[in-house]
Amino acid sequence: MFYYILIELTKLRKDDFMYTSKIVVRYAETDQMGIAHHSNYPVWFEVARTDFIKASGISYSDVEKAGIITPLTGLTVRYKQAAFYEDELSIHIKLTRLTPVRLEFSYEVIRENPRALIATGTTSHGMVSKDLVPVNVKKEHPKIYRMFEECMDN
Amino acid sequence: MFYYILIELTKLRKDDFMYTSKIVVRYAETDQMGIAHHSNYPVWFEVARTDFIKASGISYSDVEKAGIITPLTGLTVRYKQAAFYEDELSIHIKLTRLTPVRLEFSYEVIRENPRALIATGTTSHGMVSKDLVPVNVKKEHPKIYRMFEECMDN
Amino acid sequence: MFYYILIELTKLRKDDFMYTSKIVVRYAETDQMGIAHHSNYPVWFEVARTDFIKASGISYSDVEKAGIITPLTGLTVRYKQAAFYEDELSIHIKLTRLTPVRLEFSYEVIRENPRALIATGTTSHGMVSKDLVPVNVKKEHPKIYRMFEECMDN
Amino acid sequence: MFYYILIELTKLRKDDFMYTSKIVVRYAETDQMGIAHHSNYPVWFEVARTDFIKASGISYSDVEKAGIITPLTGLTVRYKQAAFYEDELSIHIKLTRLTPVRLEFSYEVIRENPRALIATGTTSHGMVSKDLVPVNVKKEHPKIYRMFEECMDN
Numbered sequence: 373m374f375y376y377i378l379i380e381l382t383k384l385r386k387d388d389f390m391y392t393s394k395i396v397v398r399y400a401e402t403d404q405m406g407i408a409h410h411s412n413y414p415v416w417f418e419v420a421r422t423d424f425i426k427a428s429g430i431s432y433s434d435v436e437k438a439g440i441i442t443p444l445t446g447l448t449v450r451y452k453q454a455a456f457y458e459d460e461l462s463i464h465i466k467l468t469r470l471t472p473v474r475l476e477f478s479y480e481v482i483r484e485n486p487r488a489l490i491a492t493g494t495t496s497h498g499m500v501s502k503d504l505v506p507v508n509v510k511k512e513h514p515k516i517y518r519m520f521e522e523c524m525d526n
Numbered sequence: 527m528f529y530y531i532l533i534e535l536t537k538l539r540k541d542d543f544m545y546t547s548k549i550v551v552r553y554a555e556t557d558q559m560g561i562a563h564h565s566n567y568p569v570w571f572e573v574a575r576t577d578f579i580k581a582s583g584i585s586y587s588d589v590e591k592a593g594i595i596t597p598l599t600g601l602t603v604r605y606k607q608a609a610f611y612e613d614e615l616s617i618h619i620k621l622t623r624l625t626p627v628r629l630e631f632s633y634e635v636i637r638e639n640p641r642a643l644i645a646t647g648t649t650s651h652g653m654v655s656k657d658l659v660p661v662n663v664k665k666e667h668p669k670i671y672r673m674f675e676e677c678m679d680n
Numbered sequence: 681m682f683y684y685i686l687i688e689l690t691k692l693r694k695d696d697f698m699y700t701s702k703i704v705v706r707y708a709e710t711d712q713m714g715i716a717h718h719s720n721y722p723v724w725f726e727v728a729r730t731d732f733i734k735a736s737g738i739s740y741s742d743v744e745k746a747g748i749i750t751p752l753t754g755l756t757v758r759y760k761q762a763a764f765y766e767d768e769l770s771i772h773i774k775l776t777r778l779t780p781v782r783l784e785f786s787y788e789v790i791r792e793n794p795r796a797l798i799a800t801g802t803t804s805h806g807m808v809s810k811d812l813v814p815v816n817v818k819k820e821h822p823k824i825y826r827m828f829e830e831c832m833d834n
Numbered sequence: 835m836f837y838y839i840l841i842e843l844t845k846l847r848k849d850d851f852m853y854t855s856k857i858v859v860r861y862a863e864t865d866q867m868g869i870a871h872h873s874n875y876p877v878w879f880e881v882a883r884t885d886f887i888k889a890s891g892i893s894y895s896d897v898e899k900a901g902i903i904t905p906l907t908g909l910t911v912r913y914k915q916a917a918f919y920e921d922e923l924s925i926h927i928k929l930t931r932l933t934p935v936r937l938e939f940s941y942e943v944i945r946e947n948p949r950a951l952i953a954t955g956t957t958s959h960g961m962v963s964k965d966l967v968p969v970n971v972k973k974e975h976p977k978i979y980r981m982f983e984e985c986m987d988n
Contacts, residue, residue: 396727396730398723398726398727398730399726399730399740399865399866399871400722400723400726400865400871400873402865402866403861403862403864403865403866404590404861404864404865404866404868404869404919405595405597405656405866406866407597407866409861409862410568410597410598410601411565411566411568411569411572411862412565413601414564414565414568414708415565415706415708418565418706418707418708419704419706422704422706422707422766426766431766432707432765432766433765433766436558441559443559443561443564443605443608444564444603444605445604445605446602446603446604446605447564447567447601447602447603447605448600448601448602448603449598449600449601449602450599450600451597451598451599451600451601454597454658457740457741457866458730458734458739458740458741502559504608550881550884552877552880552881552884553711553712553717553880553884553894554711554717554719554876554877554880556711556712557707557708557710557711557712558707558710558711558712558713558714558715558765560712561712563707563708565708568862569860569862572860572861572862573858573860576858576860576861576920580920585920586861586919586920587919587920611712611894611895612884612888612893612894612895712898713903713905713964715905718876718905718906718909719873719874719876719877719880720873721909722872722873722876723873726873744866749867751867751869751872751913751916752872752911752913753912753913754910754911754912754913755872755875755909755910755911755913756908756909756910756911757906757908757909757910758907758908759905759906759907759908759909762905762966810867812916
């Protein structure tokens with residue numbers, strides 16, 4: 373017997389530079405309601421950000437090595453339907469706002485089978501140094517800023 | 527040597543029936559930024575909800591035994607300052623909206639020493655049966671509904 | 681730009697029916713030491729069990745639908761090296777003991793690049809009904825038991 | 835209405851310097867079996883270590899500020915009974931082995947009402963610098979080592 377799972381990260385539509393990460397709901401992520409606990413959604417969003425940034429040509433590890441960290445300043449989630457153990461979910465992400473010191477990403481969580489919109493959400497981020505002081509990334513790390521701009525342009 | 531920690535849950539102001547739960551940031555809750563990971567805040571909000579509902583005279587376990595579960599429909603968090611390992615945090619909670627089928631709670635996360643507003647947030651909840659069908663709690667569980675009403679009235 | 685990640689679950693060696701799941705260390709899984717927190721390893725083991733059981737021809741959701749749950753009775757982990765954010769890890773799993781009422785799985789966590797043995801471990805499980813009463817799976821669910829036996833035989 | 839919870843950390847028996855931390859099982863810690871997920875036990879052990887070290891007269895934050903971190907090298911858990919949402923659990927901890935470069939702690943998890951031994955366990959730790967190089971704490975940080983020794987002596 374042979375078995376494999378394909379987890380694919382694809383650029384969905386060229387014009388809005390949206391990416392998709394796929395995750396499978398873990399048993400540890402369920403709660404006694406029998407559904408995926410709501411605190412996992414921000415973690416899944418973060419998995420999608422990691423993939424998105426890596427897909428942009430630079431890994432988030434590299435961003436951190438450049439001395440920039442991007443702590444959340446805001447989070448919103450709209451839970452539409454429950455997700456269940458072993459559900460395969462697509463996390464769509466796009467960069468929806470960019471300033472020299474801030475980022476905002478938007479997300480959609482989709483179950484393919486049976487197809488359903490599970491949740492939508494946003495995360496807002498400051499860009500700061502390791503001691504949590506704001507960094508003007510446009511000025512101080514223009515290469516990284518251009519990378520983010522390209523994500524917006526497309 | 528003798529040592530103890532007091533974790534206190536108090537009604538802060540009689541007129542708005544606000545409660546406070548205290549938590550200490552766990553090592554496992556930190557991330558490589560050196561701060562409490564943002565996905566813990568919804569978990570802390572939930573700890574406060576558990577305490578709040580228990581303080582109202584009925585435990586959430588009892589609510590679930592009555593066949594009612596309260597999955598999130600919405601979550602917002604505004605992160606103001608980072609929280610760190612071993613920080614003692616007060617999670618203030620109050621019930622800010624109530625309909626026969628919905629609840630909304632509001633939260634403030636405060637560090638006492640040095641004093642800082644760490645975060646604010648809201649959670650919206652449907653009230654549904656165990657198979658995720660909406661329940662009119664006002665009609666079908668008037669005792670539980672009155673308990674929630676009293677939390678609003680005060 | 682086009683980008684994808686392949687997550688593959690393969691039968692490594694026919695003679696010991698070992699499977700491999702691949703995971704990528706999530707940011708939320710790191711702690712302020714800058715490494716993956718040790719409490720994630722049992723979660724990764726569980727991801728491997730889910731994949732392993734699914735690969736055996738029946739999903740763990742199906743096992744639960746048959747009324748059998750497999751809570752842990754024992755857990756051991758030997759941590760050899762730290763795992764870091766974005767590390768791609770292979771979780772090797774095999775079924776190493778089987779009785780009519782018990783299972784034991786063994787695990788190896790490997791980083792491919794640079795190659796290192798990150799950790800080894802075991803989990804022991806009882807097989808019980810939903811109200812936590814032991815079930816003789818060999819007698820009461822011979823089809824599921826045979827599935828486990830095949831995993832041992834090979 | 836007024837309400838509070840007392841969370842107490844006490845030295846149980848003077849002769850073995852055992853400490854107790856109390857935790858309440860969080861909703862997020864449950865899984866779809868309806869019990870506390872097994873991966874929370876190492877987190878609870880860690881809460882007890884934080885309290886234990888603090889009770890020894892130095893906080894773990896201070897240990898980290900001295901440049902020493904104590905990553906796990908080994909973990910064992912024996913799960914005896916399930917723990918449930920809102921259960922109040924006592925985590926007993928004592929230091930059971932000490933060398934100049936290693937620590938081992940032992941744990942018992944007890945539910946008081948109804949009284950039951952929920953789990954036992956151990957954690958083994960290396961003592962290393964922030965770049966994960968072993969430190970001879972007896973030589974290089976004799977004050978911290980004496981603190982650990984006192985925990986053993988009693």
